[in-house]
Amino acid sequence: MVSTKPVTTASLKEQKKNGEKIVMLTAYDYPSANLAEEAGVDMILVGDSLGMVVLGYDSTIPVTLDDMIHHTKAVTRGASRAFVVTDLPFLTYHGTIEETLRNAGRIMQEGLAKAVKIEGGAELAPLIRRCTQAGIPVVGHIGLTPQSVHQLGGYKVQGKTPEAAQKLLDDAKALEEAGVFALVMECVPEQLATLISKQLSIPTIGIGAGAGCDGQVLVYHDILGYGGGHVPKFVKRYGEAGAIIHQAIAQYAHEVRNGAFPAAEHTFTIKEEVIGQLYGEGVKQ
Numbered sequence: 213m214v215s216t217k218p219v220t221t222a223s224l225k226e227q228k229k230n231g232e233k234i235v236m237l238t239a240y241d242y243p244s245a246n247l248a249e250e251a252g253v254d255m256i257l258v259g260d261s262l263g264m265v266v267l268g269y270d271s272t273i274p275v276t277l278d279d280m281i282h283h284t285k286a287v288t289r290g291a292s293r294a295f296v297v298t299d300l301p302f303l304t305y306h307g308t309i310e311e312t313l314r315n316a317g318r319i320m321q322e323g324l325a326k327a328v329k330i331e332g333g334a335e336l337a338p339l340i341r342r343c344t345q346a347g348i349p350v351v352g353h354i355g356l357t358p359q360s361v362h363q364l365g366g367y368k369v370q371g372k373t374p375e376a377a378q379k380l381l382d383d384a385k386a387l388e389e390a391g392v393f394a395l396v397m398e399c400v401p402e403q404l405a406t407l408i409s410k411q412l413s414i415p416t417i418g419i420g421a422g423a424g425c426d427g428q429v430l431v432y433h434d435i436l437g438y439g440g441g442h443v444p445k446f447v448k449r450y451g452e453a454g455a456i457i458h459q460a461i462a463q464y465a466h467e468v469r470n471g472a473f474p475a476a477e478h479t480f481t482i483k484e485e486v487i488g489q490l491y492g493e494g495v496k497q
């Protein structure tokens with residue numbers, strides 16, 4: 213039985229304490245948020261992956277704050293129980309703290325998200341403190357951070373060397389200490405993500421980080437088999453929505469062309485005498 217109580221930062225922490233896995237899924241619009249909510253996900257992420265998944269860019273870098281607000285508005289109209297988190301996009305949290313607060317504030321005031329997510333490690337600690345002091349809940353994101361793809365040299369697994377693994381552990385602890393209420397770990401080896409999850413008291417949410425995290429997140433279109441592009445190895449497909457949609461559109465096109473659509477039940481009529489009168493008056497056909 214899926215609970216109907218709204219998810220909160222406190223209930224998420226409780227889930228970790230009780231060993232109940234946290235389910236997070238991205239959504240980018242009203243119908244996807246509705247479906248995610250009805251299916252009982254705990255958290256919805258309005259990810260900047262929307263740039264690649266629904267806007268057709270080849271990275272998350274072109275995504276703007278206005279794009280994120282636009283999609284967040286649609287998602288929050290479709291979700292009431294699930295906890296909605298929105299990504300701060302590329303370069304919207306690297307200026308002054310005042311600018312960052314204004315940007316995060318717009319996500320919450322205009323988009324009505326309950327929290328923001330930012331990519332990066334210990335260097336973000338002062339910023340996170342200021343956000344949480346201002347009442348803005350923050351989710352951290354370490355490991356593969358797609359906004360740095362051109363520095364990382366591609367979408368690759370992170371934390372494989374002893375130094376890189378130690379840095380991820382140090383970053384995770386620094387982010388917890390700075391006040392993030394949850395931490396996303398992307399493309400991190402399972403043993404390392406498990407160790408980090410055990411050492412933190414806040415929930416960890418993995419994507420390509422193995423089964424030892426406190427929760428999992430995946431991209432909506434990836435689990436549904438809906439959408440083109442490269443699908444990462446960590447994705448499991450739970451549906452074939454793309455194939456279903458393709459088949460339906462092809463059938464529609466076929467029936468328009470052969471006249472099977474529209475049929476009588478899709479058609480409006482008026483009384484014969486009304487149209488007869490018009491014909492009688494010589495209406496042009």
Ligand SMILES: Nc1nc(=O)c2c([nH]1)NC[C@@H]1CN(c3ccc(C(=O)N[C@@H](CCC(=O)O)C(=O)O)cc3)CN21
Pocket residue numbers: 260261264265272356358367368369399431434441442443444445446
């Ligand atoms: N549709 C979609 N799903 C995602 O999960 C996703 C996006 N888009 N866009 C933003 C980021 C980019 N992500 C990605 C993209 C590619 C790989 C990838 O190809 N990884 C390699 C692993 C390479 C290695 O072994 O180091 C793979 O084979 O999966 C991983 C994460 C995750 N995010």
Ligand SMILES: CC(C)C(=O)C(=O)O
Pocket residue numbers: 238257258259260261262299396398419429431
């Ligand atoms: C893949 C998840 C963690 C994300 O940041 C996104 O969807 O943008």
Ligand SMILES: [Mg+2]
Pocket residue numbers: 259260261272299358
């Ligand atoms: Mg993202």
